[in-house]
Amino acid sequence: MNKPKIGVVGIPGKWSTEVLADRLEEQTGFRAVIDMSQVELRLDTNQLMFHDLDLMTLDGLIIKKISEVYSPATEDRIHLLSYAERSGVKMFSPTHSVGNLINRLSGTLALQQGHIPMPKTRITEDAEQAFATVREFGSAILKPLYSTKARGMMILQQEDSDEAVRDALEKYRQNQSIYYIQQTVKLDGRDLGMVFVGGEYLCTYARVGDKDSWNTTINSGGRYELFEPDAELIELGRRAQACYDLSFTTVDIALTDQGPVVFEVSAFGGFKGALEGCGIDAASAYVNYVLHAVGWQVSDLKESKQQEVKQHD
Template sequence: MLNKSEQLSNLKVGVIGIPGKWSTEVLADRLEAKTGFRTVMDVRDIALHLDTNKVFCKGLDLTELDGVIIKKISQVYSPTTEDRIHILSHLEALGVPVFSPTGSMGKLINRLSGTLALQQGGIPMPKTRITESVEAAFEIVREFGAAILKPLYSTKARGMVYLREEDSDETVRTQLAEYQQTQPLLYIQQALNLHGRDLGMVFIGGEYFCTYARVGNAEAWNTTINSGGRYEMFEPDAELIELGRRSQACFDLSFTTVDIALTDEGPVVFEVSAFGGFKGALDGCHLDAAEAYANYVLSSIDNQKGN
């Protein structure tokens, strides 16, 4: 009989991500170190053959793998990202374990569906309103004071527009009208005082892993690393961890980061990530989330096989 280490070393788990990107490659490295098998796949190279119920990537039959991890499915979110999720859902339906489950990730590609899931789960969020009416949007912005327009498909604050309380009525109306040229459905969120920091709370298989802070550049309105922010360690209390746990429990994700801010009105959740990154945990908390995630995936597959 094979021992546990030998059982895991026989597993073949592929990584769908962005070839050459650190988070994709480091996850593949961790899996290779444990199993001896390594493959990184660009989702654009995947071909679904419905006539034979096969899924290929450059000659590799994905239906013969023991599992697939979707580390990244797109550099930026778009309706095409949802189409890619649908393709991979068929691989899942054929019996190949997919991490995270495609149904869970699909809810988070579109900002509105993810927000509604959190709202229905009773999760505290900034005041958020959605409309197609520019006039209604104008009234909402003026009621909020400062507001942020958020695209339905975006990550890392890309495409967001900050409307300041001191902006003139004409400026606000113009920005709303221009924004609606590319974003017909206006997603408007009240801008809160984040005190220059928000949090990334990491969960693996629904279990708390760590929390890091993103500390913003004083010249930027958001705290993203893309805008000059930096990672720092943060120690949350039990109540804050429970908020993060409840938030990610609105979905069924193998690996995720919950974005939380500590505001004057109390903690609020901005979103739950469909994929989540490893850099914040490494730089902020000095923890190897890729290693922990690889261990979780291999153990899950092994348990499903009944070993």
């Protein structure tokens, strides 16, 4: 069997994309970082081209990052990849799973149907209902349907005036089709990223927030630390990610005064939290999982490399 050729759909130059491509190249000798903005589907020839590379000829594609910013256009890119998937190219994660998580609403509904504890959440198109919900919740967060790393989120405080709340709701709706409103929860200054590879638990890290920011994201000055969860918390993370069929993911969990809640399950998940918080090379773990899934054992790759060295000598 020839060495597998696995491409990485990602953002060229971004650390998580490049480190994943590095780990694949170390194992297989093949490297391809695919920018979806430069991909062309040729239905007349049954090709999915990225420059001179036909993605239909690959053994698999790892969807590390399908776009820099989530938007409805991101779903168009998923449709292109699903064409290759239906033709036999293995996708990590499957396109239907990624598609369910690009839109925050569909991802939330899957968690709700899986009976996963979440903060109180209301969704409506009606501005007056949205206003009443914010006032009922006291403090609330408006979340865009397409966003990552808290981008575009707006926090409304209990002490905000009615006029300020209405202004915020109007501003939010200018770029959103629907109000997605979530009640704020009391954190201890951190939330958790629980990492799973192929549905198996790998590790958990904490994102510790900057005291000057309302969220704990690294973009807002947070930092990573190791966290050792108990079996019950790991089981919660396992149940949350099991609502989807994901090859690699991070489950965002918050420890609150009313028990743990799940904020979201990532469509892709990053590697830096596991590396800096847990000291674990999650990219390597993911590559080993993918190579096994396409029918190639890591030991086979090592043996192949040794044979190449002998032939060269």
